[in-house]
Amino acid sequence: xxxxxYLYYTGISFFLCLVYFHYCTFPSENLLNSILFSLSLxxxxxxxCYYRAELQANRPDGTACASGVEGPRKYLIGGNWxxxxxxxxxxxxxxxxxxxxxxxxxxxxxxxxxxxxIPMLLQSIRKDIAVGGQNCGVNKGNGAxxxxxxxxxxxxxxxxxxxxxxSERREGFGMAGETVGLCADKCKVAIDNGLNVMFAIGExxxxxEGGTTMDVCASQLEPLAKILDAKDWEKVAIAYxxxxxxxxxxxxxxxxxxxxxxxxxxxxxxNVSPEIATAVRIQYGGSMKGANAKDLLAQPDIDGGxxxxxxxxxxxxxxxxxxxx
Ligand code: PEP
Numbered sequence: 001x002x003x004x005x006y007l008y009y010t011g012i013s014f015f016l017c018l019v020y021f022h023y024c025t026f027p028s029e030n031l032l033n034s035i036l037f038s039l040s041l042x043x044x045x046x047x048x049c050y051y052r053a054e055l056q057a058n059r060p061d062g063t064a065c066a067s068g069v070e071g072p073r074k075y076l077i078g079g080n081w082x083x084x085x086x087x088x089x090x091x092x093x094x095x096x097x098x099x100x101x102x103x104x105x106x107x108x109x110x111x112x113x114x115x116x117x118i119p120m121l122l123q124s125i126r127k128d129i130a131v132g133g134q135n136c137g138v139n140k141g142n143g144a145x146x147x148x149x150x151x152x153x154x155x156x157x158x159x160x161x162x163x164x165x166x167s168e169r170r171e172g173f174g175m176a177g178e179t180v181g182l183c184a185d186k187c188k189v190a191i192d193n194g195l196n197v198m199f200a201i202g203e204x205x206x207x208x209e210g211g212t213t214m215d216v217c218a219s220q221l222e223p224l225a226k227i228l229d230a231k232d233w234e235k236v237a238i239a240y241x242x243x244x245x246x247x248x249x250x251x252x253x254x255x256x257x258x259x260x261x262x263x264x265x266x267x268x269x270x271n272v273s274p275e276i277a278t279a280v281r282i283q284y285g286g287s288m289k290g291a292n293a294k295d296l297l298a299q300p301d302i303d304g305g306x307x308x309x310x311x312x313x314x315x316x317x318x319x320x321x322x323x324x325x
Contacts (some may be wrong), residue, residue, distance in 0.1 A: 290318025
C-alpha cells in the first residue's frame with residue numbers, strides 16, 4: 001500500500017514539475033508558475049511524509065517458527081553493522097531480512113546499526129528484530145557532549161539494546177580508547193536509562209598466547225561487577241569476543257570458545273552470584289558466520305553470537321538458524 005501511495009504522489013509531483021519546466025521560465029513571474037511550482041513541491045513533500053507514516057504503520061511482524069531445543073537461556077543473536085551502509089544499501093538489507101523466513105522462537109535477534117540509520121530500521125525492519133545502538137555516551141541525559149548519542153536518546157527513539165565496550169572502541173581507532181572503568185560506567189547509565197546492553201569483552205592475540213585470556217576478561221568485568229546491582233544483570237548479555245577473531249576470518253574453535261565461556265560464567269558465579277551466572281547470556285563474537293554458527297551454538301555455555309561482517313548479508317539468517325534444533 002505504501003509503495004502504491006508513494007508512486008501515486010510522486011507521479012503527480014513529476015507531472016507538475018514537468019509541466020512547470022516545460023511551459024514556464026524561471027524566475028517565475030506569473031501566477032500560474034507560482035501555483036504549479038508550489039503544487040509540485042507540496043505534493044513531493046506530501047508523498048515523502050505519507051511514505052514515512054505508512055512505513056511506521058506497516059513495520060512487518062515477521063514470523064516465528066517452532067522453538068528448537070529450549071536451553072536454560074534464550075539465544076541472543078546480535079548483528080553489528082559497524083560503520084557500514086548507506087540509505088540504499090541498508091534499505092536493501094531490510095528488504096532481504098524482512099523476507100528471510102521465520103526466526104526460531106528460542107532466539108532473540110537485534111541489529112545494531114549506525115545511529116543515523118536507527119530511525120530507518122525502526123520504521124521498516126520486521127518487528128521480531130529489535131534495533132540497537134553500537135555505543136552510547138556516559139552522560140545520563142542531555143548535555144554538552146558534542147557528537148555523542150546518549151542512551152536516553154537511544155531509548156527515546158525506540159531502541160531496546162546497545163553494545164558497550166566493543167574492542168574497536170576500547171582500542172580507539174585513532175582516538176583515545178575507552179577504559180574498563182568507562183565501559184562499566186556507560187553500561188550502568190544505559191541500563192538506568194532503560195536499555196539492554198551487550199557488554200563486549202575479550203583478549204588480544206598476544207594475551208591469548210601469553211595465557212592471560214581470563215585475566216583480561218576478568219579485568220574488563222571487575223568494574224562492571226562493582227557498579228551493577230543484582231537486578232541490573234537481567235539487562236546484560238556478555239559478548240565474549242576474542243579480538244584476534246574479530247573481522248579476521250579466524251574463529252575460536254567451539255572447544256576453545258566453550259572453555260572461555262565456561263571460565264567467564266564461573267567468574268560471574270564467584271564474583272557476582274551463582275544465580276546470575278546461571279541466568280546471564282554469554283554470546284560469542286569473532287568471525288561467526290553460517291558455516292561455523294551451528295557448532296559454536298551447540299556448546300553449553302554459548303548463548304548466542306555477536307556478528308559483524310555476516311550480519312550485513314543474508315548469511316545472518318544462517319547464523320540465526322544455527323541455534324540447536
Ligand atoms: C564484531 O564486530 O563484533 C564482530 C564479531 O565482527 P566479525 O563478525 O566481522 O568478526
